[in-house]
Amino acid sequence: MPRSDYSWIYPSQINDTDDQGRITAYRRLYHGIRSAILDGRLHPGERLPASRDLARSLGISRNTVVASFDLLTSEGYLETRVGAGSFVASTLPDRDMQTSQNARARHPIAPKDRPVRLSKSAQRMLTYQRRFPRFRVARPFNPATPDLDGFPFDLWARLLRRSWRAPDIDLTIPDDPLGLPLLRAEIAKWLRQSRGVNCDADQVMIVSGAQQALDLAARALVDPGDIIATEDPGYEGIRGVLAASGAVVHPITVDEDGLDVKGLTKTPSPARIVVTTPSRNYPLGTTLSLARRLSLLQWAQDNDAWIVEDDYDSDYRYDGPPLSSLQGLDTDNRVIYVGTFSRVMFPGIRLGYLVLPPALVSAFRGIRGFADGVPAPTTQAALGAFFAEGHFGSHVRKMRMQYGERRSHLKSLIADDASDILSVLPSDGGLHLCARLTRAQDDINMQEELVKVGLDCRALSSYFEKSRPEHDAVPVRGLVLGFAGWKKDVLSQSFGELVRTIRRMS
Structure with a gap:
């Protein structure tokens, strides 16, 4: 029996708008007919009303109906028979697939019940996911929040604008995964003067933060099953990044003298990497003693291992001058030095750096090229000028006080x-x-x-x-x-x- 009421075929809500954000009438009718065909409300071979009759029934123009029919016919949902009108296509190549999809749409599996197969890498990483609350704005006593009111954002904005006023080739077509030469040179100079780091610009790689630095180190130096030793207590984000590599993250106790180097001899096999914060353990604040620094360097040399020195906020020392870096004591090129600007400047800058032993520079450059190519150059250029013009040192001294x-x-x-x-x-x-x-x-x-x-x-x-x-x-x-x-x-x-x-x- 032919249908008399087709109002259900003209839906009031669809997600399809034109350039001005309006829902067009012919697309509205198109979606209604297509959905009815795909979920079986309109059957193969069923005749649709004449365009004039359907327009009158729905209270729309005949041109709207004709436009919808033409689009549906071109996509294969309708077929036209001369002198007889428009019919639902008798064969739809994707009908079974679409019917299955629409059936799932009508009876969806709740997201919490849908089985999801995560990689072993993801499962290892999520074991260490953050267990801290998240606020939209920083609340008192958050340990990672610097004084944002004290940062010269007006000056920073001028440096950003200036970097684009007459950009050179390094900004418009950056091609070195290590980062902009100016910024790398300024970082190397600052580290030599303030931290006693033994490096030049060719050893510096710009990264988006300390965790990306650790991720690159794990990709370059660790195989699944290798041991990575970390401080206990320590920052959870470090463990999560390292665990994703398939390494076994082994905690080493921190006491009043810092990392217990003797604990490295108790792992099932020698650790491939030791991640340490010798200037100030996070969160305890203890410093690795000189005797243990020398012992750790000797252990790394004896076991063909690498040391990652995470120097996350050593610019802010209040009792005496800044301590010299562990890297500065290294005579065998075993230390990878990591730093970040998130705490010294502001978290949203998303810039950090690695200082690599010369033998690792080529490998890290290649791996970085596959990871995310070249770091965004605009902020690098502004930060390079911030260093070169003396603003960075002034800011650190002001905020330290x-x-x-x-x-x-x-x-x-x-x-x-x-x-x-x-x-x-x-x-x-x-x-x-x-x-x-x-x-x-x-x-x-x-x-x-x-x-x-x-x-x-x-x-x-x-x-x-x-x-x-x-x-x-x-x-x-x-x-x-x-x-x-x-x-x-x-x-x-x-x-x-x-x-x-x-x-x-x-």
């Missing part, structure tokens, strides 16, 4: 108002303090409660690899308290809320 004052203020707050519940761990620099909880409290649960009052404190125990269920050792319970990003009055107010929360939980 300001951060030192805020650090002293936070230590005084703890001593005056919370000495019975918090004990500051020794540290000579950085953007945060670690405070041990003097009472037997769960710092993970405390972190969650502090989030509820708008504070982004980090549970100290979450940085310990041995706090995971497969280990029996109980790590230090405490809080990681960033101070750099907030003025003294904000620190005072926020610390008062922190103390009230801790006491309430007690």
Whole structure:
């Protein structure tokens, strides 16, 4: 029996608009007829109403119907018979596939129930995914937040504009995976002067951050099953990147003298890479002693291993001059030096660097070419000028003084108002303090409660690899308290809320 009402074939909602964002009438009708054919509401061989009758029924122009019919006919959904009208095509090559797709659309599998097969690399990486809260804006005590109000963004904007005013060939057609020569030369000069790093521009590679640097190191030097030794406690992001390579990430204890080098002799086989923060462990703040530095370098030479020196915020040392780098003591070219500008300048800059032993430069350049080609040149050019004109050094000196004052203020707050519940761990620099909880409290649960009052404190125990269920050792319970990003009055107010929360939980 012929149908009399075709209003259902003209849907009110479709996702198909013209250049001005309008839903065109003929596309609306086209989608309605096509969907009806594909889900079986219109059957093969079924005759459609005459264009004039359908237009009258739907309250649209005949030209709209004709345009829709023509498009459907050209795509094979309709066929025209001379003198008889338009019919649903009797054969649709993709009908079975489309019917199956539409059936799934009508009865979708909930995303949480849909089986997804992840690679072993992804599974290893996700084992170390971040366990910290995420806020849209930085909240007090976040340990990775510098003072953004103190950065000269107006100057930075002028340098960015200037880099494009008369761009040279290196900016318009960058071709060296190592990065722009000017920036590499300035970084090498700064590191020689401030950190005692033994390098020249040809050894410097620009990367998007410390984690990309570690990813490149793992790709170049590690095979599945190799051991990579990391500090315990340490930054979770490091472990996740390294685990993705198929390496076995082996935690090595950090004590008051830094990485316990003797622990490297207890791994099932010699580690291929050791990742360490000799200037200041993250998060504890301990420094690798000279004796252990020399011992670590000797161990790497004896075992044909590599050392990755992560020097994430050594520009901010408040008790004495900056320490010399481990790389500067290396006489056998075993150390890969890694640095970042995220904390010294601002996180969104997304620039860091590697200083490579000469023998690795060619391999890393080639691997970087496959990873993401050439790093974006515009920001590099601005940063190179920021260095060359002396702005970088001025900014570091200014912020070192300001951060030192805020650090002293936070230590005084703890001593005056919370000495019975918090004990500051020794540290000579950085953007945060670690405070041990003097009472037997769960710092993970405390972190969650502090989030509820708008504070982004980090549970100290979450940085310990041995706090995971497969280990029996109980790590230090405490809080990681960033101070750099907030003025003294904000620190005072926020610390008062922190103390009230801790006491309430007690």
